[in-house]
Amino acid sequence: MYDRILVLSSNLGRILAEIQVPFKYPRNRLNLMFRRLVDDIYSKMPSRPITSMLRKGLELYSWLPCVSTSLIANSIETLEAEPYYGRADMPEIARALHLKINDLFLLSKVL
Numbered sequence: 001m002y003d004r005i006l007v008l009s010s011n012l013g014r015i016l017a018e019i020q021v022p023f024k025y026p027r028n029r030l031n032l033m034f035r036r037l038v039d040d041i042y043s044k045m046p047s048r049p050i051t052s053m054l055r056k057g058l059e060l061y062s063w064l065p066c067v068s069t070s071l072i073a074n075s076i077e078t079l080e081a082e083p084y085y086g087r088a089d090m091p092e093i094a095r096a097l098h099l100k101i102n103d104l105f106l107l108s109k110v111l
Helices: 032-044 050-055 069-080 090-097 101-110
Strands: 004-008 015-020
Touching: 004 032, 015 032, 032 069, 069 090, 069 101, 090 101
Parallel strands: none
Antiparallel strands: 004 015
C-alpha cells in the first residue's frame, strides 16, 4: 500500500477521494486500524452499475461470499510463496492460514 491513494470515478474523469496512509513501513496487514483503512478504501471505490454489465452481455449467476480483504491478500501471499509457488492442496492451505475447511471454500470462490 502506498502513502497516498487516489480513488477515481468509474469513468476516470475525476478523483472521488484522496486518502493518506498514516502507517509507517513495514506495515502490519493484521493491525485492526490498517484493516479498517483497507475496508474504507474499498467502500469508496465506485462499482459498475449492473445494467451496464448486462448491456455488455455479462450474466450474473450468484453473488460472491463476504470475505475480508486482508484474508484475500494473506491467502494470495501465502500461495505465491514457497513451498507452494502458486499451487497447493486445499487442506494444506487451510492449515497454513488457520482456517476451517468450509471457510477456505468460501475464500476459494472469491479467488
